[in-house]
Amino acid sequence: MVAGARGEVRPLYVIEHWQIAEPDAGRQHLISQGYDVRVIEPWKGETLPELSGEEAGVMIMGGPQMITEATKDNHPFLLDELRFIEGAMGKDIPLVGVCLGSQMIAAAMNAKVSYRDDGAMAMGFYGIDAKPAGKALGLNDNMMVLNGNSQTWELPSGAELLATAHDDNPHSNQAFSVGKTLALQFHPEVTRPILTQWQTEFGAYIGRPGTQTKEQQDSGFETYDAKLKDWYRRTLDKWFVNHAHLAT
Template sequence: MIEHWAVAEPDAGRRHLIAHGHDVRVVEPWRGETLPVLTGDEAGVMIMGGPQMVTDLAVYPYLSAECALIEQAMAKSVPLVGVCLGSQLIAHVLGASVDFNPEGRMAMGFYPLDVTSAGRDIFDGPLMALSGNQQGWTVPPGATMLSHGNPALTPNQAFRTGDTTIGFQFHPEVTRTILDQWQTEFAGLIGRSGTQSKSEQDDGFARHDAVLKAWYFDFLDRWFQTHLAT
């Protein structure tokens, strides 16, 4: 699991994987830690979100190293999941464009996900999902779109390429404590066009998080166990 910032606590997905018997190794290249060389026997790789921007690859050399790790994972058919920044890095590797919203809007709060016909094997149906991002990606060449979001913010929310690589623009892993951290560390972003107020975010978490987590845990079980079984 590749992390990009000092997250307040292990996220819900990491906890779930550990509780279900996975030996989760956390690597933080932003702190100078070295990325692994994949053997091909890994149960999977997860590349999580963070405040860095794909448009600043030259500023953060470790992101280019992560792009090489993504290429390794895809070449070795290691199950790969990208969340927010992680999905943007995968999209970049696949030749998609990653950039700011052209109208200067950003997402921070809970927004609806509309599932495509191709996404029905991943999503049971529409979800209200937590997002927190300034950049988004165009559809990577050859990728299959799984869900769309608010067309005025980040319309592309999930894609799949091949059998083992998937990217989510939204944040199903965020706990209440991590959302508190967002609201403190990124408080200056609340109020920008497209964002929800703190009270709207709080209400969204109370109303929608349990359903989002139930979907996410089921997805993690299916995604990694299916590939382990094969």
């Protein structure tokens, strides 16, 4: 539990972009650790909070929207979220972005976010190559991570690349950090019910170049998920505690 200077528990905001089957593994873990997790859903019309700079953290989660297609008439809430991200980074609040969240952080840093020219996308478990800074965060070359994305980012100026993907993944860049901001292209938060929801709601994508079959995804989850979840929980603990403005 992270408390403020007067002992109050500080909020940790989780920004969601779709109706997930259940709270994801990261949110469940943070709640179990005593964080005051407050879920905000701008896609439903909810208002983003004003940030004071004393928050325990912010998480920007994934979703079916594309930041490259956001306009004042199409998903305008994403444009508000870009300003929200800029505010969180400017106030030095610990920030984690997952998939769409990582792409929005990259876009807020003026990096390119795009589809592949050939239309390939990732859906399934893929290997990573951890960079030195990624290894310091616990990533390693033996990890398999869950991807579900058709867009990715170029490394923003000033950011440190943490991991890239093996050649079977259409999107090479997988994680970066800058200051108190961590951006993950992959999905360590997905539980088995959420993966089943993916396979139902987004099942039409299976079969596109780069994707794995449902059977491969199921096998990958059974084989690799426990290790991925263990890394994610430990990383959230480190990120939000080590980077928090602890009371003096």
